[in-house]
Amino acid sequence: MGCQVSVCIICCNEKQVITTCLDSVAWCSDIVVVDSGSTDGTFEAAAAHPTTPRIIHQQWLGYAAQRDFAIQQCLNDWVLALDADEECSPQLAKQISALNETSNSDVAMFSMPRRNYIARRYVRCWSPDYQTRLLHKNRMTIAGNFVPEKRVAMPGFHIVKLTGPLLHNRLTAFQPSDFNDGPRMQEHAELLAQSLAGKGQKANLLNLIFRPALTFLKYYILRGGFLQGRFGLVIAYKTTIGVMLKYSVLYGKQEFEHATHRKPPE
Known part of the structure; x- marks a missing residue:
């Protein structure tokens, strides 16, 4: 049986990138967008997207707590957790779609390489940095409100690496x-x-x-x-x-x- 996967996206004032992020996960039937008070049209852009995500308003709780809140809103146990300026590459989407729950019953999380871009330019010295973003809600915990979030597999479960990349696209120039x-x-x-x-x-x-x-x-x-x-x-x-x-x-x-x-x- 294939893994049923939800996607959660946390955002605030990300109108420039939210559409591209949602485009990249159009294969998913359960998408949750948690917005912490956007004023730039992010909410409207997400609401108008063909993927029809569920949009939830939540004041900023801190990085780890906000992510955990978003994960808990998802319908499925397996959750791909994204920031609004990230995209699921076609290679990663294909690997996720091919995952089998039976053969991964002892897996708590999957990590994947992230390719980083600033103003559409590849950042060589930051890439790849591995991110643990495909999570089973009941097989891991988020420890502390740290940056980056520290996720811990529960006893008896482990982490597996995927090869499909996550794409991190910051469109703005240096500030x-x-x-x-x-x-x-x-x-x-x-x-x-x-x-x-x-x-x-x-x-x-x-x-x-x-x-x-x-x-x-x-x-x-x-x-x-x-x-x-x-x-x-x-x-x-x-x-x-x-x-x-x-x-x-x-x-x-x-x-x-x-x-x-x-x-x-x-």
Whole structure:
């Protein structure tokens, strides 16, 4: 028996990309769009789409909690969880359609390679990054409100890799908030710092100095960012700044915690 699959999409102000995302999952009969307050016409674009998705309004709960809410609204146990700026490639759709529940009865999740694009340009040093997005609701849990969401297979179940790619298409060009402490980047840094703290990591001097430097070397040299010229250089800068921010936020949290245990000056 084939796996019955639902699709859930979380979005907010994604009018530019929601139609393409829905087009890519037209093979699915149960599509849920969870919107957290769009004002740009995303709701209207989704409502007018031929796939007739169910659209649910839900105030933003945080990355993991919002995704979990969307998953729970789906009718089927198997759920493909997408962001609005992602697409299910034809190869991935074919693999999902061919899955058999009997032969995958001990599988909790499927992961797949994600190909990343910015302004329709392929980001070599970010791709592929594997994402666990095809999930069985009753065989996994989402641990914590982290970025990225941490999904854990329940005992007795495991994760299997698919080869069909997920496509991540950010249509906008670079923005100032990509390189400074804009609200969205700050939220990411806060959640990433929380994730690091949960793993027992510290923002010591070595991490504050060498993590950003090693990140730049990894993405610009080892993962081939230099092969894309100035574009690859900017991507490496952006990634490095993100690492600097999360360790800076982690350091701030540590200092605040230490300050609460310090004696006040006499």
